[in-house]
Amino acid sequence: GQQLNQSPxxxxxQEGEDVSMNCTSSSIFNTWLWYKQDPGxxxxxxxxxxxxxxxxSNGRLTAQFGITRKDSFLNISASIPSDVGIxxxxxxxxxxxxxxxxxxxxxxxxxxx
Amino acid sequence: xxxxxxxxxxxVRRRGxxxxxxxxxxxxxxxxxxxxxxxxxxLKFMVYLQKENIIDESGMPKERFxxxxxxxxxxxxxxxxxxxxxxxxxxxxxSTRRDTIYxxxxxxxxxx
Numbered sequence: 001g002q003q004l005n006q007s008p009x010x011x012x013x014q015e016g017e018d019v020s021m022n023c024t025s026s027s028i029f030n031t032w033l034w035y036k037q038d039p040g041x042x043x044x045x046x047x048x049x050x051x052x053x054x055x056x057s058n059g060r061l062t063a064q065f066g067i068t069r070k071d072s073f074l075n076i077s078a079s080i081p082s083d084v085g086i087x088x089x090x091x092x093x094x095x096x097x098x099x100x101x102x103x104x105x106x107x108x109x110x111x112x113x
Numbered sequence: 114x115x116x117x118x119x120x121x122x123x124x125v126r127r128r129g130x131x132x133x134x135x136x137x138x139x140x141x142x143x144x145x146x147x148x149x150x151x152x153x154x155x156l157k158f159m160v161y162l163q164k165e166n167i168i169d170e171s172g173m174p175k176e177r178f179x180x181x182x183x184x185x186x187x188x189x190x191x192x193x194x195x196x197x198x199x200x201x202x203x204x205x206x207x208s209t210r211r212d213t214i215y216x217x218x219x220x221x222x223x224x225x
Contacts, residue, residue, distance in 0.1 A: 004155075033213075042117075042204050042216040043156065088155055099146055099214060100169065103155030 006089050006104030013079055014112050021107045022073040023089035032065050032072040033101065035088045043088060047074070079111050116140065117217035118187075119205050125223045132192040134220045136205030145188045146214060147180055150202040162188060195224045 006023045013019060023032070031050055035043035047058050049065035049072060056063055062075045072091070076083055086106040092099070116139035126132050138145050144163055148156040158172040162182035173180065177195075182188040192199055202221050208214040 006155075035216075040219075040221075042119075042218045045213065045215065048213055090155070099144070099161050099208070100158045100172075101148075101156070101214070103157070105153070105155050 004089055004091065004102055004104040006107055008107060009105070010108040010110070012110045012112065015079060015081060017079055019076040019079055019083075019109060020073060021087060021089075021109075022071060023091075023104050024071045025091065025102075026070075027093055028069045029091035029093050029102075030069065031092050032063070033090045034061075034063050034072070034074045035090060037086045037088060037106070039085075046087075076109075079109075081111050081113050084109060084111050117142075117205055117207050117215055119203075119217040119220050121220060122218065123221045123223070125225060126195050127225055128196055129194050132195050132199070132222055132224075134190040134192075134203050134205075134222070135187040136190070136207075136217060137187045138205075138207030139215060142207035142209055142215075144208045144210065144214075145182050146206045146208075147188075147190050148204045148206065148216075150204060150219075152201075156204060159190075192222070195222070197224050200224045 004023050033048050034046045037043045047063040052069045054065040060077045086108050088106045089104045090101040118137040120135050146161050147159040150156045160173050160180045161169040177193045179191045200223050202219045204216050204219045206214040206216045
């Protein structure tokens, strides 16, 4: 089946630092999504990307849909303590099943005040 | 994820019992999805339903698991004769047509 490789697995940074994480796929995706999950909660959609090469921002977050359609990255600028959580990339491929998301295993972000 | 309501949030069952998880989609959403998250893993697709129809259940285990979304009332994910390996977080999501899906806060099932 499809796999998403998400890296890094975890990050420990100081408040104010910028953060970058990425996902790569073994196959082409036509949508990339980035979610954040807090402990004991459901994933919350941060950014959705629908076109290869697309660069989208949401406040301090910026994400890009790779040209090859097999990768995406998420950047967080000037991190703050509430950025702590697990960040998941997810995508679905060109097969038409746009509800059947494949998720990465997540990047655990810890921000030291 | 505001608006997709799941209950119970936490459920403890002994091996062999049944677990029923409920999901009310966001207002105006007629498409419901169930995903499962094992510890330290990403979410995995289980089933996609519309009112009174199962559209895709390719991610559902073949035995003991079933899902429904009746004409009236919430969607139900039912797990019969639970085993320890069923312990996980179960997330419901909903959408309009096949647009961006939004997740609920999850139901954490613990099998003891």
